[in-house]
Amino acid sequence: MKLNHRATLSILALAVASSVCSIGLAGLQLKPQRAAADVVINTAIVAELNGVHDSLKDIPPSMQNGVLARHGVSSEQALDDSLEAQRSHLTQAEQARAQELQGSDKRSTLLLVLSLFNACATVLSAISLYEAYRAIRRRSTP
Structure with a gap:
């Protein structure tokens, strides 16, 4: 497996883990105050x-x-x-109430960071898949 493929799979694995964390944090944010x-x-x-x-x-x-x-x-x-x-x-x-708001702010910040990471991972994965597709097409056309 190429280094590029390993990096892409690693990023995707981290994106999956951060997605699971994002879902959990979103659930905590919906908890009644x-x-x-x-x-x-x-x-x-x-x-x-x-x-x-x-x-x-x-x-x-x-x-x-x-x-x-x-x-x-x-x-x-x-x-x-x-x-x-x-x-x-x-x-x-x-x-x-101030402690509750402070905890909510921390969770919101973490949720935002995880969401941004997921967006970046999605873009990088799409670019990697597109490059792999182009490489296959180049090899198959004479």
Whole structure:
């Protein structure tokens, strides 16, 4: 077997392996992203608690207990504690989302590199097959 044929077969074998990896990575990219929902939910909760906290400053003291009770808190201190706890949950959810996005970006980059390699391997194989075809035709014509 000629060196040119061995090189072509090696490139094709690598292209097959990278195609299999590309399929696996594409499947991982389609996996649902769960951290996004936590960020949205915790953002809504923090926004509501911030609104209640800010509105308590404008409400007369006689009505504050009713507003606090409607939102499930017994005192302004309990509201502050709940707000801080929700902020920490939001921070954790944002960090989880950032890690999820970073992993997705890495997989996307790898998928792009593998796809480019497959395209190059396809072009090189087509050129090699065309050259082999031309060589056979040259030998067969007198």
